[in-house]
Amino acid sequence: MSGAAPTYAIAFTGLTLTQVLTVLGVAGGLVFVLYLLKLRRRRVEVPFVKLWETVLAEKQTTRLFSQLKRWLSFLVALAVVALLAFALGDPRPEGALDEGRSLVVLVDASASMQATDVQPSRFERGRQQVERLVEELGPADRMLIAQLDASATPLSPLSGEPRVLRDALEKLEPTDVAANLRAGLHLALDVLRGQPQPEVVLVSDGNLTSDRFNADAFAGELRRAGMRLSWMKVGRRGDNVGVGAFSVRRYPLDKSQSEVLVELYNPGEEDEQVELELLGDGDTVDVQRLTVHAGERLRRFFRNVSGVDQTLEARLRRADGTTDPLEADDRAYARLPQRRRARVCVVSAGNLYLQAALLLDEYLDVDEVTPDAYPCEGEHDVTVFDGFVPPTPPATAALYLYPDVDADDRAGPIEVTGEIERPFFDHVNRRHPLVQFTALRDVNVARALEVRLADGQRAVAWDDRGPLIVTGRQEGHPFVAMTFDLRESDLPLRVAWPLLLLNSIDWFVQEDAGFVSSFETGETWRVPVPAGLEQVTIVDPTGEAREVPVVEGRAVYAGRHAGFYTVRTPEGEETFAANLGPGEESRIAPAESLTVGEIDAGAPTRGEVGVRREIWLYLVLLVLAILAVEWISYHRRVTV
Amino acid sequence: MLDWLRGKKDSGPAKAKRGGDEDLFDEEFQRRLEYLAIVARRVYAGRMRAERRSKKTGAGIEFADHRDYVPGDDFRYLDWNVYQRTGRLLVRLFEEEEDLSVYVLLDTSRSMGMGSPRKIDYGKKLAAALGYVALANLDRVSILSFTDRMEERLAPTRGKNRIFKLFEFLRPLQPDGETGLQDALKTFAAQNKRRGIAILISDLYDPAGFEDGINQLRYAKFEPYVIHLFDPIEVEPPLHGDVRLVDHETGEARDVTITPRILAKYKAAHEAYRKEIADFCGQKQVAYHALRTDVPFDEAILSVLRSGGLVR
Numbered sequence: 001m002s003g004a005a006p007t008y009a010i011a012f013t014g015l016t017l018t019q020v021l022t023v024l025g026v027a028g029g030l031v032f033v034l035y036l037l038k039l040r041r042r043r044v045e046v047p048f049v050k051l052w053e054t055v056l057a058e059k060q061t062t063r064l065f066s067q068l069k070r071w072l073s074f075l076v077a078l079a080v081v082a083l084l085a086f087a088l089g090d091p092r093p094e095g096a097l098d099e100g101r102s103l104v105v106l107v108d109a110s111a112s113m114q115a116t117d118v119q120p121s122r123f124e125r126g127r128q129q130v131e132r133l134v135e136e137l138g139p140a141d142r143m144l145i146a147q148l149d150a151s152a153t154p155l156s157p158l159s160g161e162p163r164v165l166r167d168a169l170e171k172l173e174p175t176d177v178a179a180n181l182r183a184g185l186h187l188a189l190d191v192l193r194g195q196p197q198p199e200v201v202l203v204s205d206g207n208l209t210s211d212r213f214n215a216d217a218f219a220g221e222l223r224r225a226g227m228r229l230s231w232m233k234v235g236r237r238g239d240n241v242g243v244g245a246f247s248v249r250r251y252p253l254d255k256s257q258s259e260v261l262v263e264l265y266n267p268g269e270e271d272e273q274v275e276l277e278l279l280g281d282g283d284t285v286d287v288q289r290l291t292v293h294a295g296e297r298l299r300r301f302f303r304n305v306s307g308v309d310q311t312l313e314a315r316l317r318r319a320d321g322t323t324d325p326l327e328a329d330d331r332a333y334a335r336l337p338q339r340r341r342a343r344v345c346v347v348s349a350g351n352l353y354l355q356a357a358l359l360l361d362e363y364l365d366v367d368e369v370t371p372d373a374y375p376c377e378g379e380h381d382v383t384v385f386d387g388f389v390p391p392t393p394p395a396t397a398a399l400y401l402y403p404d405v406d407a408d409d410r411a412g413p414i415e416v417t418g419e420i421e422r423p424f425f426d427h428v429n430r431r432h433p434l435v436q437f438t439a440l441r442d443v444n445v446a447r448a449l450e451v452r453l454a455d456g457q458r459a460v461a462w463d464d465r466g467p468l469i470v471t472g473r474q475e476g477h478p479f480v481a482m483t484f485d486l487r488e489s490d491l492p493l494r495v496a497w498p499l500l501l502l503n504s505i506d507w508f509v510q511e512d513a514g515f516v517s518s519f520e521t522g523e524t525w526r527v528p529v530p531a532g533l534e535q536v537t538i539v540d541p542t543g544e545a546r547e548v549p550v551v552e553g554r555a556v557y558a559g560r561h562a563g564f565y566t567v568r569t570p571e572g573e574e575t576f577a578a579n580l581g582p583g584e585e586s587r588i589a590p591a592e593s594l595t596v597g598e599i600d601a602g603a604p605t606r607g608e609v610g611v612r613r614e615i616w617l618y619l620v621l622l623v624l625a626i627l628a629v630e631w632i633s634y635h636r637r638v639t640v
Numbered sequence: 641m642l643d644w645l646r647g648k649k650d651s652g653p654a655k656a657k658r659g660g661d662e663d664l665f666d667e668e669f670q671r672r673l674e675y676l677a678i679v680a681r682r683v684y685a686g687r688m689r690a691e692r693r694s695k696k697t698g699a700g701i702e703f704a705d706h707r708d709y710v711p712g713d714d715f716r717y718l719d720w721n722v723y724q725r726t727g728r729l730l731v732r733l734f735e736e737e738e739d740l741s742v743y744v745l746l747d748t749s750r751s752m753g754m755g756s757p758r759k760i761d762y763g764k765k766l767a768a769a770l771g772y773v774a775l776a777n778l779d780r781v782s783i784l785s786f787t788d789r790m791e792e793r794l795a796p797t798r799g800k801n802r803i804f805k806l807f808e809f810l811r812p813l814q815p816d817g818e819t820g821l822q823d824a825l826k827t828f829a830a831q832n833k834r835r836g837i838a839i840l841i842s843d844l845y846d847p848a849g850f851e852d853g854i855n856q857l858r859y860a861k862f863e864p865y866v867i868h869l870f871d872p873i874e875v876e877p878p879l880h881g882d883v884r885l886v887d888h889e890t891g892e893a894r895d896v897t898i899t900p901r902i903l904a905k906y907k908a909a910h911e912a913y914r915k916e917i918a919d920f921c922g923q924k925q926v927a928y929h930a931l932r933t934d935v936p937f938d939e940a941i942l943s944v945l946r947s948g949g950l951v952r
Contacts, residue, residue, distance in 0.1 A: 046888065
């Protein structure tokens with residue numbers, strides 16, 4: 001004899017023992033009441049009861065047997081109730097509970113899983129493989145199915161019930177994001193900690209992102225938890241060409257035209273002949289035939305693209321008309337920044353440099369007044385003060401050009417402390433949209449105001465001795481102040497001047513030259529929406545609408561599909577674009593092996609084949625057998 | 641004797657128009673009576689004369705009516721004068737000096753209200769049919785209802801056209817009271833001095849027994865004829881399980897668990913009861929006929945007549 005003694009204890013995995021006993025008590029009481037009711041005999045009228053008396057006289061001798069039958073009937077009813085009550089408790093041998101595996105199945109739903117090198121697709125093949133895993137579950141095994149994309153989303157509880165797991169498989173859907181292994185392993189560790197025979201099964205082509213991923217630390221945690229790492233590989237080929245980057249911008253000085261950047265990526269091992277089609281607002285703008293060499297990232301610019309107002313789309317297909325295995329990266333989308341007219345009021349005694357620069361943008365409506373005639377009539381978005389400082393701050397965004405200093409040493413919103421001789425643009429904050437596309441380093445300036453920045457004011461460009469271009473807020477409106485006189489510098493003679501002026505106006509009206517033409521899937525997006533909203537509706541490319549909260553004027557949303565999205569607000573609808581994330585999703589060649597730190601993922605373990613030890617099933621069968629015997633005996637008049 | 645079973649002039653029941661409501665004695669019923677009267681006459685025409693005691697005398701017979709000649713009639717009674725005038729062969733009918741009395745005793749106790757159709761309804765039809773056959777043969781017919789005492793009584797009447805009196809008498813009779821054959825029939829015998837045939841229509845469910853009742857008729861020199869009615873469900877009741885049996889008349893109750901075995905025993909007990917009655921009647925030379933109420937009443941009447949029990 002060897003091994004531990006068998007465990008005969010029963011654990012209730014459905015209702016608790018207390019609940020079972022409560023059900024038993026209530027149902028038993030009900031049966032007893034029904035039994036008493038049954039004892040009330042049916043009244044039948046007969047014409048001549050005397051005829052029955054000979055029969056009844058004989059029946060007296062069988063009364064004892066009759067009483068016994070009644071008790072037997074009552075006990076059978078109680079037994080049926082007791083069996084059903086215990087079946088509700090789903091009793092199982094305790095030993096059986098401890099022996100099963102605990103599996104967390106992470107199904108890769110990243111873009112590369114949409115590849116069709118295996119039919120019908122890698123994703124569907126993965127789903128079929130998990131279905132087989134479910135079928136092979138042992139009697140005490142339990143499984144949790146989760147979708148792995150930018151995050152890990154559990155779709156079922158840890159359950160041994162095939163129906164629950166199949167329902168979870170139905171909920172899986174492919175996405176256009178990269179799969180985040182780190183999130184999946186975090187989920188698996190949380191779920192499986194303390195569970196018997198823990199195992200993480202990855203169903204994937206092995207192309208997983210591992211940003212900020214400390215593989216060794218994870219490997220250590222997996223090892224400490226006694227967790228096994230398994231991999232079910234899907235995918236066969238790696239030939240594919242995709243759009244790696246797609247971007248568009250309006251020319252700063254001619255916003256009716258745009259420049260488009262397309263980057264094609266061929267991660268395969270053979271050169272590919274492709275046809276690239278560019279569509280603007282749904283119509284074909286350009287088509288090019290290109291050869292993308294193996295491993296090459298090929299960049300193409302489409303310059304002076306005109307006639308496109310809202311959307312751009314790049315479509316890629318093989319030159320021979322066939323499609324590559326992954327269609328998800330064959331399209332890219334972009335949204336052009338919206339153009340709207342800005343109303344500008346210029347308060348100046350006369351400045352040709354200023355007037356000439358403002359003429360460059362046809363989308364500006366310019367009103368000019370002298371300082372004596374200030375304020376301007378009508379509503380404006382921006383006021384440009386050329387030297388003049390109004391007695392009260394304007395109710396618009398304001399650009400101050402070398403503002404006059406008053407008796408309090410203030411030049412409009414800035415405090416003046418002195419004067420700087422021959423300042424230079426020693427430092428420029430290149431990330432600020434105000435100075436985009438400008439070259440300011442060698443600009444000569446005769447003198448400038450020496451200013452002290454207040455809280456909330458920032459210098460965009462400055463000399464070592466003080467700021468030359470300052471931004472901040474005044475009475476709730478933004479302002480830009482240039483601390484030097486244009487006429488005492490060579491800035492108006494340079495291209496940088498009109499750029500600086502128009503960038504300032506664009507910045508004021510939120511028409512950012514650095515507009516985001518497309519978001520990337522897998523990241524949290526902050527989509528600008530009109531001020532004052534707390535919630536907007538975003539409709540994704542599949543048509544699904546979702547309410548999204550607005551934080552600091554931006555809708556916060558994590559999209560999982562590439563394409564054009566629509567933002568619905570009470571003021572109307574806006575469109576924005578999203579493309580495949582920055583991961584290597586175009587690189588679809590399945591990995592040779594999958595490792596986390598020093599742990600190599602192996603094949604999944606197999607379930608213990610055996611009869612399901614679900615006692616409730618046998619209890620119900622026993623009840624059915626008892627009822628069948630009762631039915632037969634009743635209809636054969638044995639028990640009546 | 642029993643001249644009402646012998647062929648006499650028979651013009652059928654009067655075609656009285658009754659209401660259209662559900663009536664035991666509707667036109668259909670009356671047509672069947674006509675048919676029965678004809679068939680009864682044909683069945684018994686040749687055998688009545690010498691078999692029955694009669695008090696009528698050969699001489700001094702008073703002419704009563706004519707009827708069509710049928711084969712077997714005595715040529716001596718053919719009315720040649722009529723034949724000479726009309727060319728029709730008619731037989732002269734003569735009124736008997738002392739006609740036969742027929743008493744139909746119908747049990748109207750509560751137990752007669754059971755069954756489908758109700759035994760009392762079936763009994764009423766039997767009483768009406770037998771009464772009509774008797775009236776058609778110029779016998780004196782009286783119908784009486786009884787429970788444990790004599791209840792209603794239709795005074796002796798004669799002539800076919802009195803059939804509606806019978807109907808009117810029978811219609812309102814409803815089952816009520818307990819069965820007490822001895823007391824009721826003793827009273828009957830005491831009240832009716834004129835002897836004759838006494839047709840007893842009953843289910844004979846008398847807790848005191850049926851024998852004394854029938855004997856009362858015998859002792860009083862009536863010629864009893866027992867028609868025993870029972871419903872098929874009484875023989876094989878569709879019962880099972882635990883029941884409380886309650887006597888419909890007395891309210892007496894018995895608890896019993898019905899099983900197929902007990903049902904078989906009950907069926908045997910019912911058959912033994914019927915046999916006991918038949919044996920008793922056989923021994924006492926009392927005509928007895930047991931009738932199930934699911935047999936059509938005209939068929940039942942013919943079977944009663946054919947059984948010959950009403951003929952001595």
